[in-house]
Amino acid sequence: MSTPAKIAAAAAALAAVILAGFAGTAGPAVADDSVSAQVVFNLFRTTLSDGQVVGSAGGTSSALVTAPASGATAFTFSAPKSETMSRTLIYQLGMVGHTTGYWVKASIQYYTRGVWDSSCSIYKGRPGTAGAEAATEWNCQAPSSSHDAKNRAVFTISQNRFAEASGTLRTTGAVSLKDGEYDFNNLPYAQAGSTTLGENASTKFAVVMREGDTTITNGALARARFSYRILDGGKPTNYWVVGWSQTERGAIFHHHAACFVTSQQPGKGSVPLDELRRDEITPYDCKIAREDTVNGDRGTYDAELVVGDRKMTVITNAASAADLVNRFCTSIDSQNCTVNLTDAKQTTKPLDDKLKYSFANYTKHVWKPDVVIEEKIVMSHKYGLEITVRTDAKILGQKFGVAVKNKYEFQWKEEKTFEAKMPVDVEPGEVSWVQVSMPLIVADGDVLIFDRAKNVTYRLPNVHVELPDDRKNVQWAIKSDKLAKFPHLSPDTEVLNPDDTTSTAPSPSAAPAPTGR
Numbered sequence: 001m002s003t004p005a006k007i008a009a010a011a012a013a014l015a016a017v018i019l020a021g022f023a024g025t026a027g028p029a030v031a032d033d034s035v036s037a038q039v040v041f042n043l044f045r046t047t048l049s050d051g052q053v054v055g056s057a058g059g060t061s062s063a064l065v066t067a068p069a070s071g072a073t074a075f076t077f078s079a080p081k082s083e084t085m086s087r088t089l090i091y092q093l094g095m096v097g098h099t100t101g102y103w104v105k106a107s108i109q110y111y112t113r114g115v116w117d118s119s120c121s122i123y124k125g126r127p128g129t130a131g132a133e134a135a136t137e138w139n140c141q142a143p144s145s146s147h148d149a150k151n152r153a154v155f156t157i158s159q160n161r162f163a164e165a166s167g168t169l170r171t172t173g174a175v176s177l178k179d180g181e182y183d184f185n186n187l188p189y190a191q192a193g194s195t196t197l198g199e200n201a202s203t204k205f206a207v208v209m210r211e212g213d214t215t216i217t218n219g220a221l222a223r224a225r226f227s228y229r230i231l232d233g234g235k236p237t238n239y240w241v242v243g244w245s246q247t248e249r250g251a252i253f254h255h256h257a258a259c260f261v262t263s264q265q266p267g268k269g270s271v272p273l274d275e276l277r278r279d280e281i282t283p284y285d286c287k288i289a290r291e292d293t294v295n296g297d298r299g300t301y302d303a304e305l306v307v308g309d310r311k312m313t314v315i316t317n318a319a320s321a322a323d324l325v326n327r328f329c330t331s332i333d334s335q336n337c338t339v340n341l342t343d344a345k346q347t348t349k350p351l352d353d354k355l356k357y358s359f360a361n362y363t364k365h366v367w368k369p370d371v372v373i374e375e376k377i378v379m380s381h382k383y384g385l386e387i388t389v390r391t392d393a394k395i396l397g398q399k400f401g402v403a404v405k406n407k408y409e410f411q412w413k414e415e416k417t418f419e420a421k422m423p424v425d426v427e428p429g430e431v432s433w434v435q436v437s438m439p440l441i442v443a444d445g446d447v448l449i450f451d452r453a454k455n456v457t458y459r460l461p462n463v464h465v466e467l468p469d470d471r472k473n474v475q476w477a478i479k480s481d482k483l484a485k486f487p488h489l490s491p492d493t494e495v496l497n498p499d500d501t502t503s504t505a506p507s508p509s510a511a512p513a514p515t516g517r
Contacts, residue, residue: 048157049067103132162213177197179196223247283340286306313459341403369423372421380466401465443467446462
């Protein structure tokens with residue numbers, strides 16, 4: 001029904017409807033020469049509050065219930081058959097736990113000779129105050145008869161639904177959700193799902209667009225969108241699930257549901273939910289399990305969306321893993337090869353040979369050689385325990401590096417050279433060395449590969465990557481100990497007076513400085 005037609009219908013409802021035979025059968029407590037009625041409100045997606053009688057004439061009535069529940073009696077009134085009586089009352093309308101500023105005005109009258117009359121209308125603003133005007137966001141139907149089993153006069157109030165959408169979001173397996181947020185296109189009547197959702201759980205959400213509601217988007221769109229952070233085994237992941245259910249009203253109704261997984265954080269960078277990147281290869285999947293109108297009503301739409309683990313084939317053999325990497329991870333832009341980063345941190349790694357830069361002094365003089373540190377750290381990665389995955393251009397390392405930068409903003413390089421020069425004091429009878437630690441970004445995760453020809457997703461678990469940290473410098477510390485504790489020096493140890501002849505003078509090239517001891 002068009003808006004003008006609805007307003008005309010609302011205006012028509014204000015006119016008295018002569019209801020012949022509206023007199024109810026008297027109850028046991030009512031004399032035969034009296035009439036009575038119980039006034040009841042049947043409510044759909046609506047609550048009542050702030051009830052008040054604003055007009056009263058004749059008869060007697062019980063106290064008005066200020067916030068009656070749906071189907072409950074708001075008040076009862078009665079009068080002798082030969083008299084007239086009337087009551088006019090108002091209630092503020094509420095939805096999803098909030099008052100709305102919309103009101104209903106309901107009137108019921110009894111005339112002599114068994115004639116009844118009732119009316120009902122909706123207002124934006126409290127009836128009788130300046131600025132109150134007729135509204136179409138709700139429907140109110142006045143009773144046509146009080147001849148029901150309980151001698152009731154029933155007013156029916158419902159939202160004037162223009163379009164409606166709803167849905168159920170469900171988790172499966174080890175997947176759970178947190179940080180849930182909902183967007184309802186600026187529509188006031190909406191029910192959000194739970195902000196957290198455990199494993200193998202579900203939550204419902206819904207939105208109703210009423211006649212007269214305005215939305216942010218163009219068109220008559222009842223839309224409920226959501227986003228959640230995905231947890232796996234209770235631990236937060238780098239993925240979010242995004243989806244929606246919607247009905248758009250036009251010449252015909254258009255329904256649509258969607259659900260996808262993304263590594264882009266919703267709300268970051270002011271990217272609309274609809275435009276977030278839909279990652280095709282992730283450890284998780286979201287699918288539409290069911291969708292249909294409600295009871296065949298084209299103005300409604302309901303969808304069930306299920307998020308859980310993606311069906312994957314796990315590869316534990318290193319040779320098979322290397323074969324898949326060499327086939328599908330051919331460049332940093334490879335669309336069928338991606339990384340599921342599980343952990344990354346900045347750390348340092350000491351050189352395997354801690355005495356690489358070491359000096360042994362077998363004289364009685366302090367020795368002050370200069371040490372020149374030259375080290376190059378190169379990106380490396382391993383699959384499983386100690387099996388190196390071979391790729392021609394270290395593509396896996398690059399993909400891990402991009403993932404690390406996107407999530408942690410760590411700056412990395414494929415390789416980095418460190419150089420430093422410093423003097424070292426070597427006491428007589430001691431060995432001194434420079435303990436060198438290289439700055440690294442250490443990352444762990446899975447590699448996911450999608451074979452489109454076979455429609456199979458492979459997961460390569462336990463991939464470990466070490467990347468040079470571009471923002472950190474090499475760290476060092478000078479250590480010393482007695483020679484007696486080092487019977488096996490490094491082959492690279494520079495030795496002064498190796499024959500241990502204390503009378504031998506220091507080598508000129510070593511240029512030790514006497515201490516005078």
